[in-house]
Amino acid sequence: MRDRWRNSFSEWYAEQLDRAEILDVRYPVKGTYVWRPYGFRIRANVLKLIRQILDEAGHEEALFPLLIPEHEFAKEARHIAGFEDEVYWVTHGGRSELGVKLALRPTSETAMYPILALWIRSHADLPLKIYQVVNTFRYETKHTRPLIRMREITTFKEAHTAHASAEDAERQVQVAVECYRRFFDALGIPYIISRRPEWDKFPGAEYTIAFDTIFPDGRLLQIATVHNLGQNFSRTFEITFETPEGRQEYAYQTCYGISDRVIAALLALHGDDSGLCLMPEVAPLQVVVVPIWFKERKEEVDREAEAIVRELSCFRVHLDTRELRPGAKYYHWELRGVPLRVEIGPRDIENRQVTLVRRDTGERITVARSALRQEVERQLRSIGDALRERAWQEMRSMLREAGALEDIEKAVGERCVALAPWCGSKECDETIEAHAGVGVGGVMEAEPGRCVVCGRSTKHRGIVGRSY
Numbered sequence: 001m002r003d004r005w006r007n008s009f010s011e012w013y014a015e016q017l018d019r020a021e022i023l024d025v026r027y028p029v030k031g032t033y034v035w036r037p038y039g040f041r042i043r044a045n046v047l048k049l050i051r052q053i054l055d056e057a058g059h060e061e062a063l064f065p066l067l068i069p070e071h072e073f074a075k076e077a078r079h080i081a082g083f084e085d086e087v088y089w090v091t092h093g094g095r096s097e098l099g100v101k102l103a104l105r106p107t108s109e110t111a112m113y114p115i116l117a118l119w120i121r122s123h124a125d126l127p128l129k130i131y132q133v134v135n136t137f138r139y140e141t142k143h144t145r146p147l148i149r150m151r152e153i154t155t156f157k158e159a160h161t162a163h164a165s166a167e168d169a170e171r172q173v174q175v176a177v178e179c180y181r182r183f184f185d186a187l188g189i190p191y192i193i194s195r196r197p198e199w200d201k202f203p204g205a206e207y208t209i210a211f212d213t214i215f216p217d218g219r220l221l222q223i224a225t226v227h228n229l230g231q232n233f234s235r236t237f238e239i240t241f242e243t244p245e246g247r248q249e250y251a252y253q254t255c256y257g258i259s260d261r262v263i264a265a266l267l268a269l270h271g272d273d274s275g276l277c278l279m280p281e282v283a284p285l286q287v288v289v290v291p292i293w294f295k296e297r298k299e300e301v302d303r304e305a306e307a308i309v310r311e312l313s314c315f316r317v318h319l320d321t322r323e324l325r326p327g328a329k330y331y332h333w334e335l336r337g338v339p340l341r342v343e344i345g346p347r348d349i350e351n352r353q354v355t356l357v358r359r360d361t362g363e364r365i366t367v368a369r370s371a372l373r374q375e376v377e378r379q380l381r382s383i384g385d386a387l388r389e390r391a392w393q394e395m396r397s398m399l400r401e402a403g404a405l406e407d408i409e410k411a412v413g414e415r416c417v418a419l420a421p422w423c424g425s426k427e428c429d430e431t432i433e434a435h436a437g438v439g440v441g442g443v444m445e446a447e448p449g450r451c452v453v454c455g456r457s458t459k460h461r462g463i464v465g466r467s468y
């Protein structure tokens with residue numbers, strides 16, 4: 001059942017974070033939250049996955065300081081203009097005022113690039129691809145929400161690259177997009193890839209490519225961005241290299257990042273009215289084994305349950321031996337989203353079988369004891385595929401082609417996202433916003449059409465929907 005999940009999504013979301021012990025939202029600083037151990041394990045598994053993908057694509061992990069001196073932070077004019085209202089400043093050390101104010105990084109370009117200028121000397125040092133996983137701080141003034149809009153982003157995975165040519169940087173943008181595709185596919189998170197309109201690109205970038213997903217309430221959530229920085233930052237931070245011909249040239253740069261929003265999407269998109277439903281790939285526990293005790297045969301059942309757990313040790317498996325009714329255990333693990341439950345009772349032992357129950361469908365499957373491991377592996381894969389497929393279908397069902405302004409208005413009113421032919425002009429965007437209450441958030445290439453406002457022919461679709 002997905003009624004409450006769909007119709008009272010905000011409440012549903014807040015409730016799951018609490019009941020499944022993901023976050024504690026009672027920390028007394030607005031926009032900051034506590035990761036609880038169960039949530040922290042999901043986070044760790046997600047990090048393992050992104051590290052693996054970035055490492056395989058030739059990035060190296062590094063770690064830069066949190067504090068950025070004001071004079072570095074302020075060097076790139078558009079960057080500072082874009083971020084200055086969101087920066088937390090450290091002004092004191094103990095009781096003495098600091099000579100140089102220090103920014104808590106809202107992102108790390110201005111922390112990293114002065115150092116990259118020292119590292120990069122010649123074309124032989126390029127391309128350079130690094131990433132870090134850190135917390136960042138943004139003084140958000142829009143409504144804050146756990147994992148979605150935080151003032152302390154706790155899990156910022158930011159990559160930064162430098163190249164010897166514009167073409168190579170352009171190729172890297174595509175590599176980054178591919179890395180993120182792989183990442184979201186593994187997590188079963190559906191996405192729309194688009195270019196941000198000029199007025200919405202990352203401060204200091206040439207252009208910005210974004211991944212958005214759609215939440216059950218029909219709102220878009222930006223879950224990743226990839227920026228081509230051109231030579232904007234390298235000129236400011238003097239990141240130069242010697243070409244094979246002995247000339248000095250400014251490096252071409254890209255950067256891209258994802259945040260805790262990925263985990264928000266993971267939890268939000270795969271849940272239902274009974275709670276979370278975790279992707280096997282990142283679930284802290286993939287299988288929970290519940291022994292069904294009958295008075296005089298408890299020991300026998302326990303022995304068998306332990307044997308099963310040993311046999312399934314290649315998965316993240318847990319044996320629940322608490323003195324509780326089986327029903328209470330089912331409920332406990334269901335709301336925490338464990339993908340697969342194994343039930344083992346006296347009758348199963350007699351019949352040399354085991355009962356599996358899928359979290360996503362509730363389906364009960366009886367398997368021969370001898371085929372258990374294979375079947376668990378098969379079911380986990382099938383659950384992952386089913387969750388991914390269901391999430392994509394759900395997202396597609398919320399996308400509407402709009403041929404006219406009224407269609408956009410209608411789609412947005414019905415908690416959907418409109419794809420509308422749009423010429424790219426600010427004036428037409430403003431007309432759309434005046435009608436629908438929201439403007440164009442992203443631009444995709446598509447079949448030729450006519451702008452819904454001015455009628456000019458265009459190969460672009462604007463994405464129009466409410467967003468987080």
Ligand code: P5A
Pocket residue numbers: 106107108109138140147148149150151153157158159202222223224225227255256257258259260261
């Ligand atoms: C890319 C990495 C950058 O900061 N610098 C390094 C570039 N891009 S960004 O678009 O500003 O941020 C990257 C992604 O972070 C998410 N995000 C947030 N998540 C939670 N809380 C916030 N307050 C927040 N702000 C941004 C978005 O998904 C964004 O795409």
Ligand code: ZN
Pocket residue numbers: 422423424425428451452453454455456
């Ligand atoms: Zn137009």
